[in-house]
Amino acid sequence: MALKDFPREEYVLQGNAACAGCPATMALRTVLKALGKKTVMVVPACCTAVIQSLYPTCSFDIPVMNIAFEACAAGASGIRAALDQQGKHDHTVLSWAGDGGTYDIGLQALSGALERQTNFIYICYNNQIYSNTGIQRSGATPKGAWTTTTVGGKQEFRKDMSEIIRAHHLPYAAQASASRPLDLFEKVKKAKDIKGPRYIEILAPCPPGWRFGMEKTVEMGDLAIDTGAYALFESIDDNVVFNGKSKLILEEKIKPKPIEEWIKNQGRFKHLFYPKRDEKCLAEIQEHYDQMWDRYRKEYL
Amino acid sequence: MKKYDITSCISYPEEGAMGKTGSWRVFRPTLDIKKCVKCLRCWIFCPEGSIKRNKDDTVEINYDYCKGCGVCANVCKVKAITMKRENEKK
Structure with a gap:
């Protein structure tokens, strides 16, 4: 598989109405290339509801249903049932939600749909903030990050949604990144052929939300993986397999770069470096990720 | 595209739903076709999809909708795409 083989x-x-350098459309292009025309998308309140553009036009060339923030997975369950009634078993139902609609508000509907073994794909594009409403803190925001509701930097660590x-115990769950389209394409393709609930989380570095230049979207996604953030x-059926650079980090074949290399390029962490370096907070953040990898090694190696 | 004869709020797909987004651009990507090695990285990474992939895998930039983010210039390994200011002389 190479980029040349992409549809x-x-x-x-x-x-469309996306910001310049938007990681959501970047990832969505790859995802829809993998899923093909026979896809029905459910979009709750998130950036993508804006990217869709205004009535009477739509920027996505597939059927899309907009639904309330907390009801994304519930809406997908309904569409799945309707498609099954019509005998359209080969159509894929895709829930495309942001991290606010997954980590915080949509969690109960998602948990319900996973428990009911609904046959659908849930994709969370995780930009670690409520970007659409103007950069508020979400459950996915990492410690120390500035948002409009955590002016001095967030005090708590992010929750581990994949866990x-x-x-x-669903048939397929994965973490991918918008900066690795090949990996993302293969994961979505694999998920498409599995029956049952499937969940994929995509890291989406958001230029206006993370406060970095719009040309660095891909660079930021790559650095997040290189630094182990x-x-x-x-x-697949509870067997966890790491891939790419994460596999090398897990097996301790390479050392992850210091976390500082990732966060120093983002304006949302600027208060940790200027006017004075906040050594305590930086050490805490580094320790948090080290512990995360230790836990991964203990459980999955 | 089949249009449904019912009164409801169905939107239909259309290119340029928010108008010609090329007017957002401050920096203009310029492609040097001689340097291009057809790796297609710019094509897959373009958030807007405004890099057109031709049959022989060469690429073209659609300036009607390119928002000028500069991702293509940043991911190009051979530096075939450069960003220049819009009003700068070519």
């Missing part, structure tokens, strides 16, 4: 069809049309999802793995 040429475009389902995200040009001239919560994996506790439902984010891990690429997939879990």
Whole structure:
């Protein structure tokens, strides 16, 4: 599999309302290339509801249903049932929600749908904030990050959503990144052929929300993986397999870069470096990720 | 595209739903076709999808909708795409 083998069809049309350098459309293009035309998308309140653009036009060339923030997975369950009634078993139902709609508000509907073994794909594109409403703190925001509701930096660590999802023992769960389209494409393709609930989380570095230049979207996603702030793995029937650089970090073949290399490029962490270096907070953040990898090694190696 | 004859709020897919987004651009990506090695990294990473992939895997930039984010220039390994200011002389 190489970039040359990617399908040429475009389902995200040009001239949409996304910000310049948006990781959500970047990832969505790859995801829809993998899923193909026979896809129905459910979008709760999130950036993508805006990217869709205004009535009477739509920027996605597939059927899309907009639904309330907390009801994404519930809406997908309904659509799945309707498609099954019509005999359209080969259609894929895709829930495309942000981290606010997954980590915080949509969690109960998602948990319910996973427990009911609904046959659908849930994709959370995780930009670690409520970007759409103006950069508020979410359950996915890492410690120390500035948002409009955590002006001095967030005090708490982010929650480990993939562990919560994996506790439902679903057939397929994965973490991917918008900066690795090949890996993302293969994971979505694999998920498409599995029956039952499937969950994929995509790291989406948001230029206006993370406060970095819009040309660095891909660079930031890559650095998150290189520094160990984010891990690429997939879990098939509870067997966790790490891939890419995350596999090398897990097996201690390479040392992850210091976390500082990732956060110093982001304006949301600027208060940790200027006017004075906040050594205590930086050490805490580094220790948090070290502990995360220690836990991964203990459980999955 | 089948249009449904019912009164409801169905939107239909259309290119350029928010108008010609090329007007957002401050920096203009310029492609040097001689340097291009057809790796297609710019094509897959373009958030807007405004890099057109031709049959022979060469690429073209659609300036009608390119928002000028500069991701293509940043991911290009051979530096075939450079960003220049819009009003700068070519």
